Amino acid sequence: MKLELRGLTKRFGSLVANDHIDLTVESGEIHCLLGENGAGKSTLMNVLYGLLQPDEGSVLLDGEPLTCTSPGAAIAAGIGMVHQHFMLVPVFTVAENVMLGRERTRGLGVLDQRAARTLVRELSERYGLAVDPDARVEDIPVGVQQRVEILKALANEAKVLILDEPTAVLTPQEIDELIEVMRALKRNGTSVIFITHKLKEVRAIADRITVIRRGKVVATVAPDTSESELAELMVGRPVQLQVDKRAGTNLGGAKLAVEGLDVVDPQGFLAVDGVSFEVRGGEILGIAGVQGNGQTELVEALMGLTAAASGSVKLGGRELVGAGPREHLEAGIGYIPEDRSHDGYVGTFSVAENLILDLHSRAPFSRNGTLSPAAIRANAAQRVEEFDVRTQSVETEVSALSGGNQQKVVLARELSRPLELLIAAQPTRGLDVGSIEFVHNRIVRERDQGTAVLIVSTELEEIVALSDRIAVMYRGRIVGIVGPDTSWDQLGCMMAGIPPEEAAQQAEENPTVLGALEDAHE
Amino acid sequence: MSRPWVRELVVSFAAVILALVVGAVLIIVSDADVAATWGYFFSYPPDALQASWTAVSDAYTSLFLGALGGWKPISETLVQATPLICAGLGVSLAFRAGLFNIGAQGQLIAGALCAGWVGFSFELPVVVHLLLALAAGLFGGAVWGGLVGLLKARTGAHEVILTIMLNYVALYLLQWLLTTDVLQRPGRNDPISPVVEQTAQFPNWPGTRLHLGFLVALLAVAAVWWLLARSTTGFQLRAVGANPEAARTAGMSVGRAYTIAMLAAGALAGLAGAQQVLGTDYPLTDGIAGSVGFDSITVALLGRASPIGTVVAGLVFGALNAGGLQMQLQTQTPLTLTTVLQATIVLFIAAPALVRAVFRIRAEGTGTVLAKGWNA
Numbered sequence: 001m002k003l004e005l006r007g008l009t010k011r012f013g014s015l016v017a018n019d020h021i022d023l024t025v026e027s028g029e030i031h032c033l034l035g036e037n038g039a040g041k042s043t044l045m046n047v048l049y050g051l052l053q054p055d056e057g058s059v060l061l062d063g064e065p066l067t068c069t070s071p072g073a074a075i076a077a078g079i080g081m082v083h084q085h086f087m088l089v090p091v092f093t094v095a096e097n098v099m100l101g102r103e104r105t106r107g108l109g110v111l112d113q114r115a116a117r118t119l120v121r122e123l124s125e126r127y128g129l130a131v132d133p134d135a136r137v138e139d140i141p142v143g144v145q146q147r148v149e150i151l152k153a154l155a156n157e158a159k160v161l162i163l164d165e166p167t168a169v170l171t172p173q174e175i176d177e178l179i180e181v182m183r184a185l186k187r188n189g190t191s192v193i194f195i196t197h198k199l200k201e202v203r204a205i206a207d208r209i210t211v212i213r214r215g216k217v218v219a220t221v222a223p224d225t226s227e228s229e230l231a232e233l234m235v236g237r238p239v240q241l242q243v244d245k246r247a248g249t250n251l252g253g254a255k256l257a258v259e260g261l262d263v264v265d266p267q268g269f270l271a272v273d274g275v276s277f278e279v280r281g282g283e284i285l286g287i288a289g290v291q292g293n294g295q296t297e298l299v300e301a302l303m304g305l306t307a308a309a310s311g312s313v314k315l316g317g318r319e320l321v322g323a324g325p326r327e328h329l330e331a332g333i334g335y336i337p338e339d340r341s342h343d344g345y346v347g348t349f350s351v352a353e354n355l356i357l358d359l360h361s362r363a364p365f366s367r368n369g370t371l372s373p374a375a376i377r378a379n380a381a382q383r384v385e386e387f388d389v390r391t392q393s394v395e396t397e398v399s400a401l402s403g404g405n406q407q408k409v410v411l412a413r414e415l416s417r418p419l420e421l422l423i424a425a426q427p428t429r430g431l432d433v434g435s436i437e438f439v440h441n442r443i444v445r446e447r448d449q450g451t452a453v454l455i456v457s458t459e460l461e462e463i464v465a466l467s468d469r470i471a472v473m474y475r476g477r478i479v480g481i482v483g484p485d486t487s488w489d490q491l492g493c494m495m496a497g498i499p500p501e502e503a504a505q506q507a508e509e510n511p512t513v514l515g516a517l518e519d520a521h522e
Numbered sequence: 523m524s525r526p527w528v529r530e531l532v533v534s535f536a537a538v539i540l541a542l543v544v545g546a547v548l549i550i551v552s553d554a555d556v557a558a559t560w561g562y563f564f565s566y567p568p569d570a571l572q573a574s575w576t577a578v579s580d581a582y583t584s585l586f587l588g589a590l591g592g593w594k595p596i597s598e599t600l601v602q603a604t605p606l607i608c609a610g611l612g613v614s615l616a617f618r619a620g621l622f623n624i625g626a627q628g629q630l631i632a633g634a635l636c637a638g639w640v641g642f643s644f645e646l647p648v649v650v651h652l653l654l655a656l657a658a659g660l661f662g663g664a665v666w667g668g669l670v671g672l673l674k675a676r677t678g679a680h681e682v683i684l685t686i687m688l689n690y691v692a693l694y695l696l697q698w699l700l701t702t703d704v705l706q707r708p709g710r711n712d713p714i715s716p717v718v719e720q721t722a723q724f725p726n727w728p729g730t731r732l733h734l735g736f737l738v739a740l741l742a743v744a745a746v747w748w749l750l751a752r753s754t755t756g757f758q759l760r761a762v763g764a765n766p767e768a769a770r771t772a773g774m775s776v777g778r779a780y781t782i783a784m785l786a787a788g789a790l791a792g793l794a795g796a797q798q799v800l801g802t803d804y805p806l807t808d809g810i811a812g813s814v815g816f817d818s819i820t821v822a823l824l825g826r827a828s829p830i831g832t833v834v835a836g837l838v839f840g841a842l843n844a845g846g847l848q849m850q851l852q853t854q855t856p857l858t859l860t861t862v863l864q865a866t867i868v869l870f871i872a873a874p875a876l877v878r879a880v881f882r883i884r885a886e887g888t889g890t891v892l893a894k895g896w897n898a
Contacts, residue, residue, distance in 0.1 A: 303771070305771065324773075325771060325772075325773045326773035326774075326775075328773075329773045330773075335771065337771055342765075343767050343771040344771070345768055346760075346761050346765040346769070347764070347765065348765075349760070349761065349764060357768070357769075358771075358773050360754055360757050361754045369753050369754050370752055370754070371752050371753065371754060
């Protein structure tokens, strides 16, 4: 089915989220929508899916005008969507989830489970989506859950499938499988709209790429366009894609030593299982892994936010297990939490107040329990300048800033005192390319000053770009610690729990599309 | 121009206007004579309109004059506002730390009980006695409030349930003590305590019921403002109230903040209790708290949990209380109408979207979030 958008415009108050967007997706085409966070990709897709109403312009399906006032209408018209956050019922089986919302019954209202199972089998065969219809969704890996989402859309006879940032939660191998699925869809005449901000993927996957910047279509290009060209289109200026990072020269002794650390999560599961590693001064250790493999719990335990069940964490020889967050901060740990709005700043506080959130009780910001507004303002002015925080004033509420600027506030605060160790969890999640560049450079600069740096990221690209050594986590354990030259494919296999040597072998035997692109790049 | 506090002020003001409109309808409906004229509205409309206008304007005029028509009414407004401001400050302070303190009533009773007991049990020199009684009131309230903070910090118990239950405990404790030798006036069988010694009473402004407690209330406002805006403790309270996780991550102790907030909130409500017994009532009765503790929640809501806002809201409610009495005397409009007015104001405050819709005020930002849900 051919989908056309003509002059589609969506405004929120004075903000134009989509400004006269023209887009054509041919039948059986994989069309990538590339743009930074906040460029208007999601708004556009929500308009298409009937969640938002456009202010101007029209949508044509095979030349017929289409007005969707609800997702129901969009689904009926043959538009399917796989959201970034899956909409599945964890305790239901795959077949039950696919059936959900369109249940078929036999007499007396009994659910026709058999029909649902048959449907799932049929669809998974036709599109090469290997899924067991009787498996419970909570028991299957994230990559397979995503296939269930795709199956749901296909069961509704979707002719146009929208995938919103589908690779964020996948290993390189799983991404490869997703690419296969998308090609199968394409062969069956389904059009795929693939939304992403990752440059590598689009080149591996797309038939055509449309770049959106600030609500406008900047260009529609072929997939052989180079990465730096794409980045420039996306950001609007030339971007430095590689982190300017030489190997650490200022390498000191081991600063952080973690030994046999166990952390039990609130459900009683061992989320971190006997983790041991060291980070030396002037070194960046990256912790890679698919989301939800114990990284969050590890970091919280290292900060004293969660109690460790057993093991030892020593910073400069001093035992930190059993100490609270305050002692950890005072020991010289800077912390960039993975969810900044949740843990990193107080949204209703001003930029100035957030810049002293963990320093407010020290001189010169307070004396004898009394805050010194002048010192707080002066500090804020200096940090805002140094970290290039774009804000109207230091009195502006942080919640009013963009994601990148909010992160700069957190970064500015944490780097504004002498550190022994910097822990950065997902430091660039949700940031635009320009901010990512800035954050990465600051982290490397902190390393060069001799600070031990621990980075946790689910973006393999970020880990590879920044780390001096890479530890891969899988189900609470560290699968192995490898050097920075390790191939993407090997890291990908390790992310699925395969030990380093075996992973190297497997990676050699089964190279992935993305891995080949990435390693060629280096 | 459209700074957040300006918008909130506009919304609060609009809520008062809307409440007065609702009140006007109630005056018309509740007056049998006026209601009768509406029976033949279609044959002779002027009658109904005339009668309604007279009833409403008479009632509101006497309300206004009773509250602000001269020094005497104004002093009465200030008397009514005094405990509302103090207890309201306590509720506001707790709000800012993210706690919904429903327990001002109980804390106020605990404060009044302690202050009253010191007031009539000892014979002490002039200034010392008053200060000691006042301190006892602060202490009683602080214990009653601090207990809640401590339990929440230690066990995670929800402050709403704790404070509601402690309200009952305080009331029945007072009622029981008023039947024992501890509080009951010798020779009396009804639940009433001896009169507070002259030395422990707040001095009055000659010829009025206005007492020095009003100035103490204003001092409390200044103190709470300083605590919230200028102290490191207040910084922690506000951070914990706005985002407890971020506060914890920044090394603050959330439990400590809760405990401090509830101690201070209790002390402020206790101060209100002391003002009641040492400034206006003199003997303790089981009606010493009236509905001040509960009205103070309303005051804090109307004042948007800010110290200055609480003063303004306390004065508005004081005026409604003082004026309501006059209105009842002069126009036979029941005093309960002012209660309805107060309740309606809060309803509109609690539903700012409604007020904005009625007056077409542009919505920007989310405004002050006063309290979070059960799971927050």
